[in-house]
Amino acid sequence: MTCVKRDSRSLLRFPGLGVLPGVTLLLSLVFPPHGAAVDRLEGHRQVARALIEEGLRTCEAHAILTELTSVAGHRLSGSRGAEIAVAFALRMMRSQGLEEVRVESLMVPRWIRGELEEALIIGGGADTVSLSVCAVGGSIATPEEGVFAEVVEVQSFEELHALGERVREKIVFFNRPMDPTILDTFTAYEGAVDQRGSGAVEAALMGGVAALIRSVTTQLDDVPHTGSMRYRKSVPKIPAAAVSTLGANRLSSLLQAGERPRVRLRLSCETMSDVPSGNVLGQITGSKYPNEIILVGAHLDSWDKGTGAHDNGAGCAQAIEVLRLIRTLGMKPARTIRAVLFMNEENGNRGGPAYAEAPERAGEKHIAALESDRGGFSPRGFTVDGDSLLLQRVERWQPLFEELGAGHFGAGHAGVDISPLVENGVPGFGLLVDDQRYFDYHHSENDTIDKVHRRELEMGAIVQALLCYLISEEGL
């Protein structure tokens, strides 16, 4: 577009506010005089405006995320990067002036990828082709010489079961893509991720010798996407690897052409003993009700591909930024607002339960828990996870979020890390974002800081800060 637009009225403008008259006004807004609901809404609107001005002026969440991904790199549970990340988070929270900054210890699984990840298509009418693969998190290694076998391609477990004896001694190639026609990419992801989670078990049950899984991603490229998988006690363990979508298409083409290529798969990954790590906490203690806690959380661990910038460095940077915004604006929330960076969501889910069950929880009352774990994209709203009236109660704030482009409030799962709290009756809120790009990067080398837009990331922090503030001042 050109510069001769006359009047492109804003979708997201706060009319008539102008420059914020400073912190003094804000302090009075935090405890607004009792009056009509409309006055209260207008007061809240000015808080929103102040959060936007401070947030978008500095875009500090992106600076925090840049530093986290730079000093720690990937942060797979039990890795050196995860250890560095814990130290970084403590340092960052302290430098932001947060209170009660601490680690709550827990033991985490330790799986290491090793040096070797290789898959070659050999024979079957073509030159040897190297496929871009990576071990799926939790997989056992192959023997040193690799697994070398013919391949059967299936789109589903049903199809696998129907093949019966033809699966024996074969590598099972799970090639069902994410359904591109589903607008919500998380729903599409859930429709495909069973192959990665349970493919090895299902293949082994039928006598397969390895599982090769089409990467669960929206991208067509040559980058494999990892993620977790599970073994079952009664079923032999076989190795499992993800193959890039381009590699999967190549292999599938050869099979469709009636070729019978063999694949040699070599992985050197290994599960080690559990190691100590911890959840990192910091807070602004409530001025009126210090024992009533609003948690804003994300997971500090990541997969070991890329640097987990969207998953879930973004959420961690936002959680810290929520508290920085509130402190910087001189707000004194009535209730405690606590950032919790959970360790070990990706491969084991130890952090959330450890937090919920820690002895430190005695005497604390969590009145809400927020989680951001859908990537650092433009916020659209919140899932609301609680009793049937909760959604109705929070919808009174919906117009405020609507003005920020984040007015969608709908019942839904709030987040893995806060699930144990939500199951105990704590109202949960999951940040919803524009998720079209998330699975392009997710669990792969592509998940790096250059994919995170500073304004989009910051807006996610701003809307979470606003929700924390509203719950703190008005309750739920």
Place this chain on the structure above:
Amino acid sequence: MTCVKRDSRSLLRFPGLGVLPGVTLLLSLVFPPHGAAVDRLEGHRQVARALIEEGLRTCEAHAILTELTSVAGHRLSGSRGAEIAVAFALRMMRSQGLEEVRVESLMVPRWIRGELEEALIIGGGADTVSLSVCAVGGSIATPEEGVFAEVVEVQSFEELHALGERVREKIVFFNRPMDPTILDTFTAYEGAVDQRGSGAVEAALMGGVAALIRSVTTQLDDVPHTGSMRYRKSVPKIPAAAVSTLGANRLSSLLQAGERPRVRLRLSCETMSDVPSGNVLGQITGSKYPNEIILVGAHLDSWDKGTGAHDNGAGCAQAIEVLRLIRTLGMKPARTIRAVLFMNEENGNRGGPAYAEAPERAGEKHIAALESDRGGFSPRGFTVDGDSLLLQRVERWQPLFEELGAGHFGAGHAGVDISPLVENGVPGFGLLVDDQRYFDYHHSENDTIDKVHRRELEMGAIVQALLCYLISEEGL
């Protein structure tokens, strides 16, 4: 996030629809039996679902845009690229089976950048520094040896006027950034773009010898952003160039430090005689009311930096894709739906008025005009530009768009190209998108196809197709 999410309910799911039962059903939906409004809404919802399935399965808009930007490159009015783009658009519309595919001729301005764009900071306590600059569209050239002068920095025209005689013989450096604290980037753009549009005139009025303008962008990088500027008849013409934001910061730092560096600016741009070009049209003729037209438009020309992928190749690809979707799904719209790719929006705005005033308009009745010119990002809704009751009338469809994440309908300017129609009373609709990234790329070398996400672009086409369909079947 990991794979152990239990129940992340979708923001954007159409419950209970399942697989679409094919085109036969669709044809019956296009002419739904008369019934309750709720049935009609459910019918529309199934059309939306069909558009999504076809659109997101193929993402054809991105393929069209890839080809356009590849074969034509940039498409500045009067350039070889613009000529190729007209031929490409005709070929593409014909290959899609559109009707009445044609060019409506018009004369367009022709400005050429030339080979030379150079700005050097010389002296003032530093080594010679090369600034990343580009001529602003429409600027005159400098003398061959360049303009060589001291620099005065200002943030506004008021500040410039207050400097009085101190501006004489100086290069005026307009350094007011886009306000980052404004959430809506188009509003922030409008708050800064006066410097580019009128800076040369204002500087010349005060005796300045050239204008150097901070690039109007949300990015801090070393890429200059061009765009249009105007001269005034009574005021001497001086050359005008945009400088990258990093370059602007560098120059400003030197000036702030009390240095008095001189800048040598050399530009070789030139305005040539007008040349013939044209708007490109294609349509699906209405089955019931062929003379009632719903226009879906965008501008085919671009600036000559990058390949105008977002601005406005994206809108062009979407306009064609709107008609492809409707044809592919076997819909027979009651009214004519016409794609118009306007030539010359950026530097002269000839295409829109030429279309509105063409003799071909006689006997045609435009009942609505849509424009997409805010980039190929996730759609959020539409500006609605018309009489005071129009917004109310279209809000009956709002729930349908809400389900697509594009439910914001608000009064606002619809688009430059369709303005002449809107001024004549045709209801206008401007596609609103998530615009946080738009001005990172806008009018610069960064505006290339790799910045356009295929699903986000396609969703913009889908919501426009849905709006065209609704207006076609129900009127306004």
